[in-house]
Amino acid sequence: MKYIGSKTKLLGFIDSVVSECQSKINKPSDQIVFCDLFSGSGKVANHFKDRFKVVANDLEYYSYATLCNLLNNDSSTAYECKPILEYMNYCMDGMQGFIYQNYSEAGGRMYFTNENAMLIDAGISLVYEMYENKQLNDQQFYYCLCSVLEAADKVSNTTGMYLAYLKKFTTSALKPIVFKGFDLTEPVANNEVYLGDANALLKEASGDILYLDPPYTATQYSNAYHLLNTMAKNEQPQVYGITGRPEGRNISGWSSKRNVEAEFRTLIESANFEFLIMSYSNESIMPVELIRDVMGSFGKYTVRKMEHQRFKSKAGNENSVGGNTVTEYLHVLHKVG
Template identity: 75%
Template sequence: MNYLGSKTKLLGFIDTVVTECQFKINKPADEIVFCDLFSGSGKVANHFKDRFKVVANDLEYYSYATLCNLLNNDSSTAYECKPILDYMNYCMDGEQGFIYQNYSEDGGRTYFTNDNAKKIDAGISLVYRLYNEKELTEQQFYYCLCSVLEGADKVSNTTGLYTAYLKEFKGSSIKPIVFKGFQLKDSVADNDVYLGDANDLVKAVSGDILYLDPPYNQRQYSGDYHLLNTIAQNDKPEIAGITGKRVGRVGSPWSSKKKVEDEFRTLVESANFEFLVMSYSNESLMPSELVGDIMSANGKYSVHEMEHKRFSSKKGQKNAEGGETVTEYLHVLHKAG
């Protein structure tokens, strides 16, 4: 999935810093609880599932579904679901459902070709019907649901975000949708997945390493990926505007200049974890110095940094200084007491 702020290319950097924290914890690795509080695409949580027990959370349902698949499934689920994906790819007819009616060429919004929109509708309808009829387990449900999500994202006629669609279909969007399986790593423990507000959850969970990757700027993920939520939830919401966004979307205070400092300060003070590791770039709402001051007030603080290519939905988009890279900081707090 093309994802704003994805840490796929930074996993080595993150792993190095997390490993330093791990060596200071007096526990075997498989007894360490690693919590990914703003998990997004699940890349970081999935990276550590074969080393630690993982607790993962996000506010968006498409992310929650992705996390349930990545963290609570393995190769056995992939084997069990292969016949269903084969049927979806080779035998399933399309349906003129909600996606076709609102997000296809015939629907007046060219997010998908007519044929792909019909297949998305049919895929979601099938997965939910099989689950409601108890022909799919919860694990199988999320595996098949995420196959539809991933397939839809691959053929979406966008620049990576769902804030707008392209007027002309690009090459990848006119290819027939394919519902693929996943290569899933084995877990060392039973993992927990939550759907909710980060600051509420951090008061209810505890562990050893808390990884934070909050929104960096004032973009709202509920708007950027609204269509993935609609596909995943199969709920036919009220929509509005040229781009057909869901009505009543809830924004994150972490994307508010006025609220983010208080949210961060409260989270750091509330967190019942030995280590906090926070990804935050030099283009973020809070300056690095402020992050350091808040963490330093709660224990031993250090920071690591790395230059990397910035995410952009537009080719060649520059940063504030005219370059194409940003500085990624990993702020580390070893909490006192």
């Protein structure tokens, strides 16, 4: 899944800083609790699941489903679901459901070709019907559902987000949709996945290493990926406008210049973790100086930084004004008290 703020290419950098913190914790690695509080596409949580017990959270349901699949499934689930994906790819007929009616060329919004939209509708319907009939357990449900989400994202006629669709179908959007499985490694422990507000979760959660990757900009993820939420929830909301955005959305205070500092201060103060590591770029809402001052008041503060390539959409680099690279900071707090 192409995801704004994805840390796929920064995993080595993040791992090196996490390993520094781990070396100062007097516990075996499989007893260390690592919390990924704004987990998004789940790349960081998935990276550490073979080393630590992972607690992951996000505000959006498509992310929650992704995390349930990545963190709570293993190769046995992949084996059990293989016949279902084979049926979806070779035997399933398309249906003119909600996605076809609202987000296909026939529906007046070119997010998907007509053929792919009908197969997306059929895939979602099949997965939910089997789950409701108790033909799938929770693990199998999230595995199959995420296969539909990943497949749909690969053939979406967008720049990588769902704020709008392109006027002409791209080469990838014209390809027939393929429902693929996942190459899952075995998790080291019983991981926990949550759906909700980050600061609310911290009232209950505690552990050793807290990794933070909050929204950087004013973009609300519930807008940018609204169609993934609609598909993941099997909803039929009222939609409006040229882009077909549904009514209602999750609003994150981290994407508001007015509210982000209060959210940040509350989080740092309430976090019951020994180490806090926060990813934040040089183009983010909060300045480096504010982060340093707030985190430094609760313990020993250090910072690492790395240059990396700017996020590029499927249509190319939309944000070329600032150059091709972004500075990623990892703000580290060894919390005292």
